[in-house]
Amino acid sequence: MELRARHTILAEGCRGSITKKLFDAFDLRRGAAPQTYGIGIKELWEVPAETHRKGLVLHTIGWPLDSATYGGSFLYHWGENLVSYGFVVGLDYRNPWLSPFEEMQRLKTHPAVRGNFKGGRRIAYGARAISEGGLQSLPKLTFPGGCLAGDTAGFLNVPKIKGTHAAMKSGMLAAEAVLAARALGEAEPVALTEAFRGSWLHEELAAVRNIRPGFARWGLWGGLVNAAIDTYVFRGKAPWTLGYKHADNETLLEADAAPPIAYPKPDGVLGFDRNSSVFISNTNHAENQPAHLRLREPDKAIARNWISFRSPETRYCPAGVYEIVGAEEGKPRLQINAQNCVHCKTCDIKDPGQNIDWCTPEGGGGPNYPAGM
Numbered sequence: 001m002e003l004r005a006r007h008t009i010l011a012e013g014c015r016g017s018i019t020k021k022l023f024d025a026f027d028l029r030r031g032a033a034p035q036t037y038g039i040g041i042k043e044l045w046e047v048p049a050e051t052h053r054k055g056l057v058l059h060t061i062g063w064p065l066d067s068a069t070y071g072g073s074f075l076y077h078w079g080e081n082l083v084s085y086g087f088v089v090g091l092d093y094r095n096p097w098l099s100p101f102e103e104m105q106r107l108k109t110h111p112a113v114r115g116n117f118k119g120g121r122r123i124a125y126g127a128r129a130i131s132e133g134g135l136q137s138l139p140k141l142t143f144p145g146g147c148l149a150g151d152t153a154g155f156l157n158v159p160k161i162k163g164t165h166a167a168m169k170s171g172m173l174a175a176e177a178v179l180a181a182r183a184l185g186e187a188e189p190v191a192l193t194e195a196f197r198g199s200w201l202h203e204e205l206a207a208v209r210n211i212r213p214g215f216a217r218w219g220l221w222g223g224l225v226n227a228a229i230d231t232y233v234f235r236g237k238a239p240w241t242l243g244y245k246h247a248d249n250e251t252l253l254e255a256d257a258a259p260p261i262a263y264p265k266p267d268g269v270l271g272f273d274r275n276s277s278v279f280i281s282n283t284n285h286a287e288n289q290p291a292h293l294r295l296r297e298p299d300k301a302i303a304r305n306w307i308s309f310r311s312p313e314t315r316y317c318p319a320g321v322y323e324i325v326g327a328e329e330g331k332p333r334l335q336i337n338a339q340n341c342v343h344c345k346t347c348d349i350k351d352p353g354q355n356i357d358w359c360t361p362e363g364g365g366g367p368n369y370p371a372g373m
């Protein structure tokens with residue numbers, strides 16, 4: 001496919017597939033800190049009226065994650081007896097045995113959380129990566145023939161876990177810059193960079209820029225101290241900017257060097273398995289469409305991922321797409337159940353050798369989320 005418009009505004013969401021190519025083609029990431037991501041997993045529940053407390057908001061940080069791993073949850077009671085529950089894990093985590101999906105299930109068993117689901121039933125499931133790097137991880141926003149908007153660039157306010165307003169503002173700035181470029185007959189909408197720097201969006205992201213990297217450097221407790229100092233002492237105007245030392249695919253320890261994690265078995269009431277979760281994500285891929293999950297070097301699935309990390313993709317994928325079969329017979333082989341994919345893009349980000357390429361599947365197959373997901 002060719003895009004022949006004079007200007008194209010790319011708003012593909014986190015880890016955009018075309019954007020990824022543009023980063024290389026126009027060297028857009030030069031001078032920027034590595035982008036860092038989180039995987040967000042979400043469930044929508046319908047609960048009995050006696051369980052529902054409309055307007056209740058609950059945010060957590062820490063448990064069940066260890067103090068070296070960044071993550072937390074949100075839970076909202078809203079609408080007609082609905083509860084939205086989401087869990088985010090920073091993809092810079094180090095333990096290859098960690099499963100974001102199982103951590104999400106486990107948090108529901110905490111005494112302060114489990115009552116929110118009492119007597120209820122889960123009605124929807126989904127997962128998606130989010131860009132967590134913040135201001136210092138933003139790429140150059142413009143290139144000859146277009147510009148970037150929304151989470152494909154990385155305009156998320158991480159401490160607030162909010163990006164819709166930022167996506168809208170960056171889209172408005174992009175549209176104005178394209179109009180200005182058209183009026184001047186220029187291919188590159190260069191006005192966008194200055195317009196962004198002068199906007200409230202830049203001010204908002206600058207004020208929180210040091211919070212996420214603090215957790216990446218010093219873990220939960222050091223990160224909280226850093227966040228408190230940055231917010232309440234410097235009020236977001238500290239005379240330094242913390243960067244990120246590694247991309248998320250570079251942080252995993254080898255499997256032998258990390259403690260395995262034992263997760264409780266799903267009871268089908270509060271905790272669930274991946275297959276039943278994918279079923280309610282309303283995703284469907286036509287069986288004869290080209291595979292959208294491709295290995296650049298198929299041999300590395302075993303030679304590198306299995307041997308060194310015991311195939312972390314079988315744990316970080318929230319849809320059970322990746323499976324190792326034949327290990328017990330001494331002939332491990334990676335099986336890719338691509339039809340299960342819920343398009344979160346975590347494998348494209350976290351694969352240690354960047355060997356997995358998530359390509360855009362044919363459209364129309366979902367996930368089709370109900371309102372509130």
Ligand code: SF4
Pocket residue numbers: 293316317318319320321340341342343344345346347348358
């Ligand atoms: S295959 Fe990749 S993109 Fe699809 S659900 Fe699994 S981790 Fe996400």
